[in-house]
Amino acid sequence: MSNSMNTSGPAGFISARRLLFWSGIVALCAWVLVPIYLVALGALGGRTGAYQWPKNFLPTNISLQPFLLFLKTEGVFQSFLNSLGAAGITVALSIALGAPAGYALARYNFRGKDSYRLLVLLTRAFPLAILALPLTVSYIRLGLYDTVLGVGLIHTVLALPFAALVTQGIFLGVPRELEEAAWVFGCTRIQAFFKVVAPLALPGLVATAVFAFVISWNEVFAASVLTVRHRTLTAYLLTVLSESPMHYRFAGGLMLILPSVVFIFAVRRYLFAIWGVSSK
Amino acid sequence: MANIVIDNIKKSFGAFQALKGVSLTINDGEFVSLLGPSGCGKTTLLRIIAGLETSTSGDVRIGEKSVIGLLPKDRGLAMVFQNYAVFPHMTVYENVAFGLRMQKADDARVKKQVEKAAGLLHIEPYLDRYPNKLSGGQRQRVAVARALAVEPGVLLMDEPLSNLDALLRLEMRTELKTVLQEAGTTTIYVTHDQTEAMGLSDRIAVVHDGRIEQVGTPVEVYNNPATRFVGGFIGNPPMNFITMPVTGGQVTAGAQQFAVPAQGGDIVLGLRGETVERAPTGHGLDMHVRVAEPMGSHLLLTGSILGQPARVILPATETVKNGETVGLTLDPRRLTWLSPESGVSYPAAA
Numbered sequence: 079m080s081n082s083m084n085t086s087g088p089a090g091f092i093s094a095r096r097l098l099f100w101s102g103i104v105a106l107c108a109w110v111l112v113p114i115y116l117v118a119l120g121a122l123g124g125r126t127g128a129y130q131w132p133k134n135f136l137p138t139n140i141s142l143q144p145f146l147l148f149l150k151t152e153g154v155f156q157s158f159l160n161s162l163g164a165a166g167i168t169v170a171l172s173i174a175l176g177a178p179a180g181y182a183l184a185r186y187n188f189r190g191k192d193s194y195r196l197l198v199l200l201t202r203a204f205p206l207a208i209l210a211l212p213l214t215v216s217y218i219r220l221g222l223y224d225t226v227l228g229v230g231l232i233h234t235v236l237a238l239p240f241a242a243l244v245t246q247g248i249f250l251g252v253p254r255e256l257e258e259a260a261w262v263f264g265c266t267r268i269q270a271f272f273k274v275v276a277p278l279a280l281p282g283l284v285a286t287a288v289f290a291f292v293i294s295w296n297e298v299f300a301a302s303v304l305t306v307r308h309r310t311l312t313a314y315l316l317t318v319l320s321e322s323p324m325h326y327r328f329a330g331g332l333m334l335i336l337p338s339v340v341f342i343f344a345v346r347r348y349l350f351a352i353w354g355v356s357s358k
Numbered sequence: 359m360a361n362i363v364i365d366n367i368k369k370s371f372g373a374f375q376a377l378k379g380v381s382l383t384i385n386d387g388e389f390v391s392l393l394g395p396s397g398c399g400k401t402t403l404l405r406i407i408a409g410l411e412t413s414t415s416g417d418v419r420i421g422e423k424s425v426i427g428l429l430p431k432d433r434g435l436a437m438v439f440q441n442y443a444v445f446p447h448m449t450v451y452e453n454v455a456f457g458l459r460m461q462k463a464d465d466a467r468v469k470k471q472v473e474k475a476a477g478l479l480h481i482e483p484y485l486d487r488y489p490n491k492l493s494g495g496q497r498q499r500v501a502v503a504r505a506l507a508v509e510p511g512v513l514l515m516d517e518p519l520s521n522l523d524a525l526l527r528l529e530m531r532t533e534l535k536t537v538l539q540e541a542g543t544t545t546i547y548v549t550h551d552q553t554e555a556m557g558l559s560d561r562i563a564v565v566h567d568g569r570i571e572q573v574g575t576p577v578e579v580y581n582n583p584a585t586r587f588v589g590g591f592i593g594n595p596p597m598n599f600i601t602m603p604v605t606g607g608q609v610t611a612g613a614q615q616f617a618v619p620a621q622g623g624d625i626v627l628g629l630r631g632e633t634v635e636r637a638p639t640g641h642g643l644d645m646h647v648r649v650a651e652p653m654g655s656h657l658l659l660t661g662s663i664l665g666q667p668a669r670v671i672l673p674a675t676e677t678v679k680n681g682e683t684v685g686l687t688l689d690p691r692r693l694t695w696l697s698p699e700s701g702v703s704y705p706a707a708a
Contacts, residue, residue: 258410259443261430263508264460277447 114335120328121145148329157314158333160226161295164310167230168237168294169287175234176241177283181271183242184249185257198239210303217304224305232304233294240293241286248282249275284345292338360421360434360511360544361386362407367416369402376402378568379416389538389545391555394565395591401516403565404548408514409433420512431460436510440517442501444489450476450500451485457508475503478537495526502534506541513538513545519554531557552592556580564588581630583694586701589628595658595669598629600643601698602664611643614688618695619704628694628703632656632671639685645670650678659684 124144149155182188183195213232214223222228252275260270276283301313309317315330322330362384369377376399384390392400405411407418409430418425425433436457445453452459454472463471476482479499489497498518505513518534519527535558538545549555555562556576563573564587572584583589589597602609604625609616618625634642645668648661657672663686670686678684696703 253441253443255439255441255443256445258408258430259437259439259445260456261410262408262435262437263457263504264431266429266431269460274445274447 114332114339117328117331117335120325121148121332123325125323125325144325145329145332148326148333151318151326153309153314153318154311154330154333157309157311160229160305160308160314161311162337163226164229164233164301165291165294167227168233169290171230171234172237172241172290173245173283173287176238176286177245179242180245180247181249181275183246185254195243198242201235201239206299206303210300213300214303222304224308226308226310228304229301229310230294232300233297236297236300237290237293241290244286244289245279245283248279248286251282252278288342288345291341295334295338361388362512362544362546363417363419364403364407365417365419367403367406367418368414369399369406369411370414375568377406377413380565380568380570382563382570382573384544384546387542387544389547389558389560391547391549391559391562392565393549393552393555393562393592396550398565399568400548400550400565404514404516404546407512407546408435408437433512434510435512435514436505436508437514438498438501438505438516438518440520442494442497442521444497444500444504446489448488449485450481450487450489450492453489453500454481454485454503454507456504461508471507471509472503475507478506478540479503479533494522495530498522498530502537506537506543509541510543513541513543515545515547517549518547520549520551527554534558552594556592564591566591581692581694582703583628584703586626586628586696586703589694589696589703593630595631595671597694598627598631598663598666598668598670599696600627600629600663600666600668601625602627611688612640612685614642614690616688616690616693620695620697624698626696626698626701628696629668629670629688630692631669633689633692634670634672634686635689636672636676637685637687639683641685642687644683644685646683647678647680650680650682 119140122140122142122145124141179198183191217223217228222231256274256278257270260274261267265273296312297310298312298316301310302316305313311334315334319327319330362382364380364382364384367377367380368375380399380403382390392403394400402411406413407420409425409428413426420433420435445456448456451472454475455468458468458471472485473482476485479502481496481499481503484492484496484500489500492500498521502518519530522530531554538558547555547558559576561573562576562579564571564579566585566587572579572588574582579588580592583592583597586599590599601624602611604618604620604622607617607621609618609625609627643663645659645663646661647659649659651658651660652674654674656674657676657678659670659672659678660668662668672678694703
């Protein structure tokens with residue numbers, strides 16, 4: 079009696095665990111994938127597909143035609159490029175400025191280090207809505223208004239605190255002894271950084287870049303306020319789509335989602351590896 | 359190859375004085391251990407020599423040249439770190455070759471040196487692997503090979519064996535000694551493990567509380583500890599300290615009498631546990647045995663002498679029961695006498 083309990087007990091426990099594990103995975107995947115799938119269905123199903131009820135979950139009546147038509151709409155492609163440009167500037171600047179700040183926070187002890195860290199976060203405490211008017215005025219004066227560069231700069235401001243704090247954690251994850259070993263064996267500080275620290279921090283830096291990209295790509299408020307003709311995709315879609323038919327809206331949504339998904343998929347190896355940075 | 363002169367090095371971290379004026383001269387080709395408990399400043403001293411830490415004052419000269427203010431890379435030394443610090447993104451070969459590559463050595467020389475170092479430490483089979491495929495002991499070998507490959511004038515080792523398990527540590531210790539004797543490199547070895555220090559070193563510097571308490575050969579430091587701390591830190595079991603009254607420059611222990619370097623008051627007897635012989639009670643010092651532990655190779659007795667805690671070692675052939683009182687004969691040549699106030703030992707009688 080007790081014997082059979084002993085043998086069936088752990089097995090039952092393991093299969094229950096496995097069930098929980100897989101149902102968790104399925105639920106998480108569904109949470110992300112089902113909305114994307116529905117958006118894609120709406121975008122590719124044409125006018126009838128978007129309004130059809132009850133929804134047909136199988137991809138019938140699918141064609142790329144409505145999506146391509148949407149792409150040909152005036153301004154869509156240009157704003158897509160604008161978005162890419164702004165995001166590119168954001169990524170480049172927030173890594174170029176944020177990573178050195180993160181390195182300094184990770185490796186040096188200086189007076190006011192903690193207050194500095196707090197101050198960095200505090201920049202996120204100002205609501206953009208309050209800054210919008212003065213920012214617009216300054217931008218007009220500086221000639222940055224309605225430019226991709228201007229939007230990129232403001233997105234950098236949004237992403238930079240995040241980049242500095244995240245890269246700090248990444249550099250802390252690279253053991254100091256490795257850097258010291260590099261110094262002892264013939265490196266200057268800068269050589270040691272590029273030969274030892276940078277390669278080990280690369281996965282984390284790539285992940286930081288992805289997050290900066292996503293922050294810029296998804297940002298809509300500043301982009302709407304600071305541009306008129308050179309809109310980013312989000313800002314453009316916000317103004318245009320409210321007057322568009324349903325399947326156009328879906329097409330716009332899909333276009334917003336896809337680059338992020340593709341980008342993150344492309345660097346997923348680095349995103350996983352961010353947990354693997356260790357002394358091993 | 360180079361000698362090292364450490365001249366009155368001081369180091370403060372804020373109000374905390376980690377090093378309170380340390381001086382030490384290490385001869386060319388010598389193996390010196392810095393031995394002390396954790397937090398005594400030995401690693402700080404090593405890092406100052408390496409250039410990874412700045413000293414508050416004092417001078418370090420390597421090969422007659424002051425290296426204060428020089429970058430670590432310009433000091434002509436190599437180092438083995440406690441956590442090995444083997445570069446995880448390079449193969450074992452590239453790890454060992456790292457120092458030579460930084461010196462812009464040509465490929466032929468790199469290959470020759472790497473193969474030589476790898477041969478010394480028996481890591482040839484792993485040269486193509488990445489460190490995450492190696493065990494702790496193998497990584498340690500890579501770290502030592504990397505240091506030896508550059509043929510440094512000075513080799514610094516920071517507790518290199520402390521992360522290995524006991525058996526591997528013993529094996530690596532023997533091997534290190536062989537390899538380093540062959541290389542003939544001036545070596546400073548930081549450890550808190552007295553058996554490592556005793557076994558490996560030409561000389562030991564015992565560091566305590568930011569100062570060097572004693573420098574000497576392992577046997578000197580063991581037999582004639584300069585202070586109570588050194589006697590208590592080195593040896594297993596540690597030295598026994600028994601306070602005894604002095605009358606007319608003599609101390610009486612049962613039927614034994616010893617001339618001591620004090621006239622009156624108290625004096626502390628430093629007694630190594632294995633220097634006594636069993637005798638009838640009353641002949642020398644009597645020990646009340648609380649626990650007798652037969653260790654196979656010897657018999658370890660824990661109890662008290664003159665009401666003060668003590669541990670002594672008798673041959674394994676003796677039998678002693680718990681609670682028994684045994685007589686012990688002292689060997690006058692192997693006693694240390696210390697001042698009870700300062701804890702400093704009197705110079706050994708010639």
